[in-house]
Amino acid sequence: MDNKPQIVGRSIPRVDGVAKVTGAAKFAIDLSVPGMVFGAVVRSERAHAEIIDIDTRSAEQSPGVVRIITGRDLDNVVPYFGHIVLDHPILAIERTLYYGEPIALVIARSQQAATHAASQVEVEYRELPYVTDALEALKDDAPILHPQRGEVVRDLGFDAGEEGGSGNICSLASLDWGNVDSGFAAADLVIEGEFRYPMLYGYAMEPYNALAVSGEDGLTVYTTTQHPYMVRKDLARILSLPFAKVRVVVPYVGGGYGTKSYSKIEPLAAVAAQLTGLPVKVVLGVEESIHTTRSDSAIVRARSGYTAQGLLVARAFEIVLNSGAYTDNSPQVGQKAVNTCFGPYRTPALSVRMRSVFTNTVPASSLRGFGTPQGTFAGELQMDEAAERLGIDPVELRKRNLVGPGEEVIPGKRALEANLPEDLELLSKSVDWPDPGEGRASGLGLSASDSGAYPSSTALVRIHADGSASALVGATEMGQGSRTVLAQIAAQELALPMELVTIVSSDTGIGPFEQTTGASRTTTVVGRSLQAACQDARRQLRALAAEVHEVAVESVQDAPGGVLVDGTWRSFAEVIQGWFGAGGEVIGTGAIRRSGDFAETPVFWEIGAAGVIVSVDRDTGEVSVEKLATIGDVGFAINPAMVHGQDAGAALMGLGAALHEELVYEGEMLTNPNLVDYRVPRFEDLPREMDQMLVERQDGVGPYGSKGAGEGGGNAIGAAIASAIARLLGVRPRELPLTSERVWRLLQDGRIPREADDDLS
Amino acid sequence: MSARKISFVLNRRPQETEIDDSVLLLDFLRDRGLTGAKPSCEMEVCGSCTILIDGLPFSACTTLAVEVEGRTVETIEGVARNGELHPIQEAFVERFAMQCGFCTPGMVLTAKALLESNPDPSRDDILHWMEGNICRCTGYESIVEAILSAAAKAGTGDG
Numbered sequence: 001m002d003n004k005p006q007i008v009g010r011s012i013p014r015v016d017g018v019a020k021v022t023g024a025a026k027f028a029i030d031l032s033v034p035g036m037v038f039g040a041v042v043r044s045e046r047a048h049a050e051i052i053d054i055d056t057r058s059a060e061q062s063p064g065v066v067r068i069i070t071g072r073d074l075d076n077v078v079p080y081f082g083h084i085v086l087d088h089p090i091l092a093i094e095r096t097l098y099y100g101e102p103i104a105l106v107i108a109r110s111q112q113a114a115t116h117a118a119s120q121v122e123v124e125y126r127e128l129p130y131v132t133d134a135l136e137a138l139k140d141d142a143p144i145l146h147p148q149r150g151e152v153v154r155d156l157g158f159d160a161g162e163e164g165g166s167g168n169i170c171s172l173a174s175l176d177w178g179n180v181d182s183g184f185a186a187a188d189l190v191i192e193g194e195f196r197y198p199m200l201y202g203y204a205m206e207p208y209n210a211l212a213v214s215g216e217d218g219l220t221v222y223t224t225t226q227h228p229y230m231v232r233k234d235l236a237r238i239l240s241l242p243f244a245k246v247r248v249v250v251p252y253v254g255g256g257y258g259t260k261s262y263s264k265i266e267p268l269a270a271v272a273a274q275l276t277g278l279p280v281k282v283v284l285g286v287e288e289s290i291h292t293t294r295s296d297s298a299i300v301r302a303r304s305g306y307t308a309q310g311l312l313v314a315r316a317f318e319i320v321l322n323s324g325a326y327t328d329n330s331p332q333v334g335q336k337a338v339n340t341c342f343g344p345y346r347t348p349a350l351s352v353r354m355r356s357v358f359t360n361t362v363p364a365s366s367l368r369g370f371g372t373p374q375g376t377f378a379g380e381l382q383m384d385e386a387a388e389r390l391g392i393d394p395v396e397l398r399k400r401n402l403v404g405p406g407e408e409v410i411p412g413k414r415a416l417e418a419n420l421p422e423d424l425e426l427l428s429k430s431v432d433w434p435d436p437g438e439g440r441a442s443g444l445g446l447s448a449s450d451s452g453a454y455p456s457s458t459a460l461v462r463i464h465a466d467g468s469a470s471a472l473v474g475a476t477e478m479g480q481g482s483r484t485v486l487a488q489i490a491a492q493e494l495a496l497p498m499e500l501v502t503i504v505s506s507d508t509g510i511g512p513f514e515q516t517t518g519a520s521r522t523t524t525v526v527g528r529s530l531q532a533a534c535q536d537a538r539r540q541l542r543a544l545a546a547e548v549h550e551v552a553v554e555s556v557q558d559a560p561g562g563v564l565v566d567g568t569w570r571s572f573a574e575v576i577q578g579w580f581g582a583g584g585e586v587i588g589t590g591a592i593r594r595s596g597d598f599a600e601t602p603v604f605w606e607i608g609a610a611g612v613i614v615s616v617d618r619d620t621g622e623v624s625v626e627k628l629a630t631i632g633d634v635g636f637a638i639n640p641a642m643v644h645g646q647d648a649g650a651a652l653m654g655l656g657a658a659l660h661e662e663l664v665y666e667g668e669m670l671t672n673p674n675l676v677d678y679r680v681p682r683f684e685d686l687p688r689e690m691d692q693m694l695v696e697r698q699d700g701v702g703p704y705g706s707k708g709a710g711e712g713g714g715n716a717i718g719a720a721i722a723s724a725i726a727r728l729l730g731v732r733p734r735e736l737p738l739t740s741e742r743v744w745r746l747l748q749d750g751r752i753p754r755e756a757d758d759d760l761s
Numbered sequence: 762m763s764a765r766k767i768s769f770v771l772n773r774r775p776q777e778t779e780i781d782d783s784v785l786l787l788d789f790l791r792d793r794g795l796t797g798a799k800p801s802c803e804m805e806v807c808g809s810c811t812i813l814i815d816g817l818p819f820s821a822c823t824t825l826a827v828e829v830e831g832r833t834v835e836t837i838e839g840v841a842r843n844g845e846l847h848p849i850q851e852a853f854v855e856r857f858a859m860q861c862g863f864c865t866p867g868m869v870l871t872a873k874a875l876l877e878s879n880p881d882p883s884r885d886d887i888l889h890w891m892e893g894n895i896c897r898c899t900g901y902e903s904i905v906e907a908i909l910s911a912a913a914k915a916g917t918g919d920g
């Protein structure tokens with residue numbers, strides 16, 4: 001009997017649905033252990049300064065205080081963390097590099113006592129010149145943030161350019177082919193422009209928090225992270241512990257979107273637990289979370305050359321990222337911006353240069369699509385501009401240039417699986433192209449991003465003596481639905497009902513290794529390692545059945561929930577109990593590494609395809625999104641409703657960045673580090689109509705031809721909105737977010753801000 | 762700081778307790794293991810800490826525990842009865858109206874209060890009523906659908 005798809009491909013209710021609607025689902029923030037104490041962080045009130053003195057005397061006398069930790073207490077640990085460069089101090093050491101940086105941790109018997117005492121810690125600074133703007137930071141006379149560079153510790157498998165080395169350059173990346181100069185010289189039209197993508201706060205609703213417990217078995221940390229194994233690596237290094245003595249446990253995660261990739265507050269909680277010998281819980285507020293991680297803002301200078309027929313001849317991009325005070329993940333964000341800015345178009349000659357720049361601002365890291373929305377905004381708007389100037393329909397111009405299925409997007413990388421011309425056709429139909437003269441206009445954007453991260457994954461499946469199964473994975477459930485999708489895959493492979501399958505995830509003390517939960521990889525990569533584990537378990541079960549029934553293994557076949565021995569069905573339970581005599585279990589293992597189907601990178605090309613219809617209130621500049629269309633080009637939807645959920649969520653998050661969201665620095669500090677001033681989308685921002693299309697061509701390397709989702713919906717939406725507004729107003733925006741104020745100004749000026757001297761040559 | 766004795770009803774059970782004047786209702790509930798109400802913005806913007814007081818949604822992050830004296834408080838833990846989901850909870854599960862689930866307790870309670878005061882809300886009524894609850898995951902559409910479907914099911918009796 002073979003495994004005809006029946007559990008996969010169906011919108012089976014989420015396995016965590018009931019726990020989540022009843023309040024039973026526990027998040028890290030909900031956990032407590034007996035005897036636990038609480039940490040409150042003292043934060044820098046300067047953007048750049050030497051720390052002359054930290055006076056903790058009066059705070060120490062405050063009721064309930066257990067201990068106060070500063071950078072001076074980190075002598076016996078490795079005081080830095082970072083997965084690419086070891087430059088992020090657990091607490092500022094001698095110098096502070098941004099306003100809001102952790103300087104001390106006050107540990108007390110209650111949260112109130114800790115918070116109260118933290119306000120009594122006095123820090124004496126000697127101010128240094130600071131720089132918060134990336135272009136300023138590149139100037140010769142700019143203050144240098146890192147005169148000495150941190151040690152490079154990057155994992156193999158990080159596709160992340162090279163370290164910068166000099167000045168304030170955090171990292172560099174480039175991509176080149178063809179002869180750009182002769183390309184531009186031969187072009188009939190060359191357009192230029194400078195595009196700005198804002199600094200964003202991901203606002204995962206569960207703020208950063210961690211509970212660290214140090215005991216005879218080593219360290220256990222319960223935390224709201226996406227990548228428990230990356231956190232384990234940081235903590236093991238900091239405390240000089242073997243991996244086996246560091247257990248990172250991730251319960252339900254209240255939103256990730258990339259913002260909970262890599263270590264955040266875990267190192268501080270871990271060191272505090274080690275130094276006090278007590279369980280320490282550190283919970284940050286939203287304002288503190290904003291001062292922990294934000295996304296890289298980008299300035300993209302773009303130049304594109306076309307023939308009169310609208311064919312691309314050459315493109316050149318210069319990308320500058322404002323990456324904040326420490327390296328974190330900006331090198332990967334920059335590399336991804338480089339790989340995606342020119343879009344999935346045949347580009348005969350290309351030159352891309354990226355500089356990620358240190359500034360005295362909150363450290364930047366991943367956020368949904370990391371790098372792709374920034375680059376795509378520039379690249380797609382130029383496709384639109386070219387279409388208009390050449391008098392070619394924008395969909396037609398894109399079609400003439402799109403990379404077809406099976407063609408390379410980047411030489412030497414995996415060829416594109418998707419059929420973008422078909423996707424574009426669907427999207428174009430959905431947005432309907434109303435006449436801008438009547439007050440509504442459409443816009444769309446496309447992107448293909450190199451997703452899946454590094455393919456390194458392991459999975460275990462335990463078939464218990466009663467025939468039920470537990471699958472152990474290192475993938476984190478952060479809302480995307482991995483537990484449900486993986487349970488569907490295991491149930492499908494073992495042909496068991498969903499009720500008999502449980503997923504155990506993200507516990508480095510129990511479960512198997514997973515590189516990350518990011519870059520939309522889980523269904524594709526973990527799905528395949530779990531499939532392999534199920535097949536391994538099946539193989540073992542056939543062998544056991546053959547032994548028990550004394551037949552050749554060839555006469556045993558797989559069957560739903562069991563095996564067929566010479567045509568007779570025997571349940572998993574019967575086989576296992578028969579072989580062991582009593583109890584027992586079968587453990588299947590699966591592993592994915594960079595070979596076979598996964599030899600080529602990227603693991604898959606994640607398609608971003610979004611279109612909108614907008615209208616604008618000409619008195620206020622307020623933009624209304626009347627329709628939002630997305631395409632989930634996912635190969636095969638293991639759970640279609642959850643793919644829609646990913647696309648809708650990513651699209652609305654992208655809409656927030658397009659219309660409202662931006663962290664703003666004024667002087668040395670943020671002007672809007674809270675949810676009143678930093679406005680995220682709410683119910684009333686929901687577009688009047690949503691059209692979520694699903695495209696299934698079974699062209700991915702994931703199980704049943706699937707490939708990832710989750711970021712695509714948001715990658716292209718900034719470009720789609722700006723394109724629609726340009727069509728509607730006759731002025732071309734080049735900066736997000738398109739707040740009412742900005743749109744109103746565009747209307748008043750009646751011209752494109754930062755207009756470059758571009759002309760038909 | 763001074764303590765006060767208060768009596769109120771919590772998830773259908775009368776309570777009498779001594780409580781400090783300055784303790785927030787959110788901390789009071791969470792310290793008793795009722796962790797369904799979640800802290801997030803802590804400034805009455807996001808709705809993740811929503812509880813119902815006398816049937817109406819409030820932010821527990823900006824309510825003092827002593828303010829519930831003599832009133833009826835319902836948290837997410839009190840919505841399902843004897844293991845039976847409330848229709849609005851069922852609709853959330855059926856319509857995939859949650860992802861990470863962090864906002865979900867607040868969403869369910871606010872939606873429950875809506876349907877109790879307006880059993881047949883329009884789409885715009887829903888958008889307006891739910892405006893104080895943020896969800897960063899779902900994009901809202903599935904939540905709107907869940908509320909509409911719960912209302913439709915409840916309304917099938919009177920056509």
Ligand code: FES
Pocket residue numbers: 799800801802803804805806807808809810811820821822823
């Ligand atoms: S935490 Fe109370 S409204 Fe946000």
Ligand code: FES
Pocket residue numbers: 205254255479859860861862863864865895896897898899
């Ligand atoms: S489900 Fe994650 S915030 Fe709403």
